[in-house]
Amino acid sequence: MAGAKAAVFREKLTGYLRAQLSRLEAAHGRDSAEYRALALQYAKSPLEDRHAGRGERERHYESEVHIHYDGKPLRGVERLYRRTILIEPTTVCAAHCRWCLRGQYPLFSLSEDDIVRAARYCGSAPVRDDLREILITGGDPLMVPQRLEFIFTQLRAHAPNILIYRIGTRVPVQDPERVSKDLLGILRAAAPAKIEIGTQVNHPSELTPEARQAYAALYEVAFKIYDQTVLLKGVNDSVDVLSRLYDDFRYMGIEAHYLFHCIPMKGMAHHRTSVRRGLELMQDLTSSGAFSGRAKPMYTVMTDIGKVSLYHGVILERNEDDEVLLQTRYRVEDFKRRNPSWKAPASAQPDKDGTLRVWYPDGADDGPAEAAHEKR
Amino acid sequence: MRKIFLNSVLASEIAAFLKRKLHGADLAVYGPCAAGQPTDNCMIYVEDVRALPVSALKKTADVLVLCPRPVPRGAPCSSIATPTPKIHFIDAVNKFFTRPIAAQIHPRAVIEEGAKLGRNVSVLAGSYVGPDVEIGDDTTIFQNCVVTGRVRIGARCVIKANSTIGSEIFDFVYEDGAWQQVPQVGRIIIGDDAWFGANSTIEKGALTDTVIGPGVKVDDLVQIGSGSIVGKDSIIASGSVLCREVTVGTRCWIAPHVSILERRRIHDGSVVGLGAVVIADVPKGATVAGNPARTIRRRKG
Numbered sequence: 001m002a003g004a005k006a007a008v009f010r011e012k013l014t015g016y017l018r019a020q021l022s023r024l025e026a027a028h029g030r031d032s033a034e035y036r037a038l039a040l041q042y043a044k045s046p047l048e049d050r051h052a053g054r055g056e057r058e059r060h061y062e063s064e065v066h067i068h069y070d071g072k073p074l075r076g077v078e079r080l081y082r083r084t085i086l087i088e089p090t091t092v093c094a095a096h097c098r099w100c101l102r103g104q105y106p107l108f109s110l111s112e113d114d115i116v117r118a119a120r121y122c123g124s125a126p127v128r129d130d131l132r133e134i135l136i137t138g139g140d141p142l143m144v145p146q147r148l149e150f151i152f153t154q155l156r157a158h159a160p161n162i163l164i165y166r167i168g169t170r171v172p173v174q175d176p177e178r179v180s181k182d183l184l185g186i187l188r189a190a191a192p193a194k195i196e197i198g199t200q201v202n203h204p205s206e207l208t209p210e211a212r213q214a215y216a217a218l219y220e221v222a223f224k225i226y227d228q229t230v231l232l233k234g235v236n237d238s239v240d241v242l243s244r245l246y247d248d249f250r251y252m253g254i255e256a257h258y259l260f261h262c263i264p265m266k267g268m269a270h271h272r273t274s275v276r277r278g279l280e281l282m283q284d285l286t287s288s289g290a291f292s293g294r295a296k297p298m299y300t301v302m303t304d305i306g307k308v309s310l311y312h313g314v315i316l317e318r319n320e321d322d323e324v325l326l327q328t329r330y331r332v333e334d335f336k337r338r339n340p341s342w343k344a345p346a347s348a349q350p351d352k353d354g355t356l357r358v359w360y361p362d363g364a365d366d367g368p369a370e371a372a373h374e375k376r
Numbered sequence: 377m378r379k380i381f382l383n384s385v386l387a388s389e390i391a392a393f394l395k396r397k398l399h400g401a402d403l404a405v406y407g408p409c410a411a412g413q414p415t416d417n418c419m420i421y422v423e424d425v426r427a428l429p430v431s432a433l434k435k436t437a438d439v440l441v442l443c444p445r446p447v448p449r450g451a452p453c454s455s456i457a458t459p460t461p462k463i464h465f466i467d468a469v470n471k472f473f474t475r476p477i478a479a480q481i482h483p484r485a486v487i488e489e490g491a492k493l494g495r496n497v498s499v500l501a502g503s504y505v506g507p508d509v510e511i512g513d514d515t516t517i518f519q520n521c522v523v524t525g526r527v528r529i530g531a532r533c534v535i536k537a538n539s540t541i542g543s544e545i546f547d548f549v550y551e552d553g554a555w556q557q558v559p560q561v562g563r564i565i566i567g568d569d570a571w572f573g574a575n576s577t578i579e580k581g582a583l584t585d586t587v588i589g590p591g592v593k594v595d596d597l598v599q600i601g602s603g604s605i606v607g608k609d610s611i612i613a614s615g616s617v618l619c620r621e622v623t624v625g626t627r628c629w630i631a632p633h634v635s636i637l638e639r640r641r642i643h644d645g646s647v648v649g650l651g652a653v654v655i656a657d658v659p660k661g662a663t664v665a666g667n668p669a670r671t672i673r674r675r676k677g
Binding site for chain 2: 012015090092107108109111143144145146177178180182
């Protein structure tokens with residue numbers, strides 16, 4: 001979730017993350033799982049320049065989801081689902097997660113005019129009959145509190161049908177100081193709309209006292225905080241790490257929502273496990289009796305047509321390009337109805353009922369998670 | 377009142393706001409920094425491109441510089457060229473990196489019945505506002521101030537902590553073997569956008585009003601004597617004393633630790649130098665200094 005400069009996705013860490021890395025190095029050493037869990041998430045690896053992976057892409061899904069309103073395209077607005085619309089006020093993030101879905105997006109922020117148009121669209125007929133929530137993502141919306149406040153004002157004025165403002169952020173684990181009284185005041189002022197926070201924590205060592213305090217503060221203004229962990233090779237592809245992480249979420253009141261299979265972004269193959277590895281981990285978590293059933297995430301992949309949660313039986317077949325064919329319940333006619341400009345991507349094919357099956361590039365469990373010489 | 381606020385804005389947005397061109401790559405700016413101490417993702421200003429802190433900039437990423445000329449290509453920062461870097465820097469900081477402080481009447485402030493307060497007035501802990509006081513919109517009275525007597529304060533004024541506006545005046549006549557206090561019927565009238573430093577005192581007039589014009593800025597530890605008049609946009613620096621019924625014109629500059637004898641007139645646009653003791657009127661546009669103050673420069677023409 002960040003802006004690239006001239007298609008180069010730079011390494012970017014906050015002072016807080018650097019301090020955490022030093023602390024983890026001093027406490028556990030450079031070869032420790034704790035240190036690597038953080039370093040692998042943020043340190044640019046030479047492996048990124050090896051464009052080895054098949055089906056790697058610069059965008060996380062290849063659908064046409066942009067919207068036209070009043071004859072002009074709406075900047076920074078996407079719609080893939082019926083109830084929810086997505087707005088990206090900025091592509092700026094506090095730090096750059098290496099596997100970022102939007103790492104190749106250019107640096108930009110929405111202007112006030114863009115936001116006014118987006119809010120008008122959300123409240124216009126017939127869109128308003130379907131839309132109930134807005135996902136504010138980016139970039140990291142908590143990096144631009146002034147813009148966020150403006151979005152809230154405009155939505156209140158033009159789109160009272162939107163009842164839930166959902167915000168995607170990693171600020172609590174990247175720069176917790178930004179969760180300030182000012183920011184909380186802005187979020188609180190969203191009422192009567194409700195605030196929901198979607199976050200991403202990938203390893204228990206990210207949940208420092210500062211991060212926990214930031215999440216606790218956000219819980220004062222949000223009715224729910226949920227997590228979407230990304231399954232990352234060398235970071236959290238073990239039952240031990242995942243169960244500790246989900247235990248922590250349980251204690252903090254954070255809902256375990258998705259465990260995402262890592263998307264095949266360009267140059268990021270070394271972060272990806274196989275789809276099957278995730279299924280095995282899920283089975284260990286959910287079907288071994290060793291873990292609270294209240295803390296179980298949904299194991300999900302992001303395909304070209306949208307999210308598909310994986311259970312045994314969803315994977316229909318595998319081809320020689322190491323892609324897996326997934327059965328979904330997405331339907332062509334639904335997409336067309338919600339957004340007439342939607343076109344089915346090449347990876348998706350409807351069956352005879354109009355239900356879509358989608359090819360998804362698999363990852364590999366063999367191969368290193370980092371280059372040999374960059375061992376820390 | 378505004379306070380600093382951690383935000384993130386693109387350099388291109390700042391350039392658009394200032395109606396100037398961005399030179400170099402776009403970047404995210406998180407807030408202002410002193411030119412000599414840049415941090416990652418900050419904005420600085422320099423009045424001269426030669427003053428650019430090049431070695432410090434090489435150690436930081438994503439710095440935006442406001443300066444009179446575009447920073448040459450290959451420099452470790454992006455820039456916005458402007459003939460007024462400092463003013464544009466202040467404008468950008470106010471627009472993007474500050475927020476208004478919510479007005480509050482502190483539960484331990486005392487506002488007497490009859491006092492008239494405008495919208496968004498703040499009176500902070502320990503301050504007292506008397507019954508005959510009128511305060512304009514958006515004015516802030518910091519901690520432990522006393523505002524009493526017939527006082528009218530304009531809009532957007534700031535009174536820093538421990539100041540006294542009004543109260544008894546120091547004006548006595550010796551009669552019948554004792555000091556008798558003179559009658560105190562004058563008011564204090566303060567214009568919009570006036571600013572008073574900490575521990576300042578303004579006396580009400582004995583028979584005439586004490587009048588502080590709009591935009592007057594008064595530093596800490598200043599005393600303005602009974603019945604004095606200070607003209608629009610004048611500045612009075614720290615530690616200065618205006619005795620009774622002094623008149624200061626518009627756009628005057630009174631340096632620190634100046635004493636001005638009672639009933640003297642400091643005419644428009646004049647400058648009174650550091651530590652001067654003014655015992656005679658100061659002509660329009662003159663600069664005076666010393667004890668006793670003498671004219672060291674007259675305005676040309």
